Amino acid sequence: MEKSNGNYITRRKFLEISTLGVGSLFVSDFNLNILPTTTQTKSNEIITACNQCYLGCGILAKVIDGRVISLRGQPESPINKGRICAKAHASIYKLYHPERLGYPLMRVGERGEGKWKRITWEKALNIVSKSILKIKNEYAPQSIALWQNTDNDRPDIFQRFIYSLGSPNFLDHTGSVGAPLGTGMALGPVEAIPDYKNAECILIIGANPLGCKQLCWSAKELIQAIHNGAILITVDPRMSETARHSSKGLWLPIKPGTDGILLAGFANYLISNNKYDKNFVNTYTFGFYKIKNYLKQFTVQKVCEKTDIPVNQFMKAVQSMIGKRTVVDILSGASFQPDGAYVGHMRVILSALLGSVDIMGGIIPLPQNQVSRRRTTCILTFY
Numbered sequence: 001m002e003k004s005n006g007n008y009i010t011r012r013k014f015l016e017i018s019t020l021g022v023g024s025l026f027v028s029d030f031n032l033n034i035l036p037t038t039t040q041t042k043s044n045e046i047i048t049a050c051n052q053c054y055l056g057c058g059i060l061a062k063v064i065d066g067r068v069i070s071l072r073g074q075p076e077s078p079i080n081k082g083r084i085c086a087k088a089h090a091s092i093y094k095l096y097h098p099e100r101l102g103y104p105l106m107r108v109g110e111r112g113e114g115k116w117k118r119i120t121w122e123k124a125l126n127i128v129s130k131s132i133l134k135i136k137n138e139y140a141p142q143s144i145a146l147w148q149n150t151d152n153d154r155p156d157i158f159q160r161f162i163y164s165l166g167s168p169n170f171l172d173h174t175g176s177v178g179a180p181l182g183t184g185m186a187l188g189p190v191e192a193i194p195d196y197k198n199a200e201c202i203l204i205i206g207a208n209p210l211g212c213k214q215l216c217w218s219a220k221e222l223i224q225a226i227h228n229g230a231i232l233i234t235v236d237p238r239m240s241e242t243a244r245h246s247s248k249g250l251w252l253p254i255k256p257g258t259d260g261i262l263l264a265g266f267a268n269y270l271i272s273n274n275k276y277d278k279n280f281v282n283t284y285t286f287g288f289y290k291i292k293n294y295l296k297q298f299t300v301q302k303v304c305e306k307t308d309i310p311v312n313q314f315m316k317a318v319q320s321m322i323g324k325r326t327v328v329d330i331l332s333g334a335s336f337q338p339d340g341a342y343v344g345h346m347r348v349i350l351s352a353l354l355g356s357v358d359i360m361g362g363i364i365p366l367p368q369n370q371v372s373r374r375r376t377t378c379i380l381t382f383y
Contacts (some may be wrong), residue, residue, distance in 0.1 A: 046061045047060060059088060073088075104221055119371075202225060204234050205235040205259050205328060206259060207334060210223075210240075232247050233317045239251065254308065259342040263349075277353065328347050
């Protein structure tokens with residue numbers, strides 16, 4: 001529950017306001033005192049991007065007398081196509097929150113006392129730069145590491161900074177365990193985008209497109225695919241918004257942390273029963289026999305015991321994918337597991353066995369202008 005200017009705001013109330021998407025109602029209910037006192041105003045909309053998460057959705061900010069009063073989606077943005085989520089609406093609240101820091105503070109008491117004083121930006125930058133240079137000169141550049149929470153604030157700037165010091169130690173919020181790293185192990189430096197719109201079967205693991213930030217760019221495509229007859233398989237320990245839309249019997253309430261085992265079980269079933277796309281595997285992959293031998297240990301019975309998924313649900317799910325354009329989509333639920341990188345790798349392996357890499361209705365490596373259709377090479381092996 002948030003408190004601002006004496007008004008208490010419940011999460012439910014916040015979502016109600018955000019869903020409405022009406023700037024004036026949003027502003028007045030949060031009592032941010034944004035509206036100018038003068039009636040003679042000049043207004044315009046500024047094209048910008050949201051940095052509340054990594055998607056970078058396009059937004060239009062309406063400004064009156066130098067203050068943002070409302071936000072709406074940028075219709076021409078290829079990411080969100082004019083739609084924005086509750087987090088984007090909240091950024092106006094974040095911008096003008098009375099407790100937001102707008103200047104550097106330096107501790108003047110003991111650690112934990114909460115005593116601070118305001119200092120200039122010049123003094124703050126001098127203190128930080130001198131401390132960093134001292135460490136660099138005494139212990140070498142490699143002794144310095146930079147950790148970034150997430151890529152909301154343009155990671156290339158942070159990378160350039162740490163690399164300019166001579167240190168290779170740049171870490172982001174998932175570090176070396178993230179699912180995107182596993183995708184890169186198999187496909188190279190690309191981002192694998194799920195093509196919900198053209199899919200015949202959709203397997204979602206560790207993601208909730210109908211109940212989180214993804215709703216502004218993928219929810220419409222997911223619902224459209226379901227209406228067009230696509231099968232939806234949702235792997236989630238809880239009955240999420242997306243899980244509630246799963247095809248009958250295909251919400252798989254998995255034991256947390258075992259997503260990679262489930263994907264390995266699906267892959268082994270396809271190989272063991274000769275149900276994989278042989279043409280795709282023979283033409284576009286290498287290392288098949290290594291992964292085939294490795295996956296033999298992931299039998300249906302063992303996988304179901306490890307994941308707590310009933311055998312009949314496992315079988316129904318894997319058989320629903322065979323012979324169909326299948327999206328295998330994973331997100332944070334897999335990325336933040338200790339073996340998240342291998343979950344990401346298994347996602348590509350399973351997609352390749354289904355012949356659903358770099359095709360419409362599968363996972364598409366981006367940037368698209370650097371990827372030739374059906375010419376992406378997949379590595380079907382573990383390191």
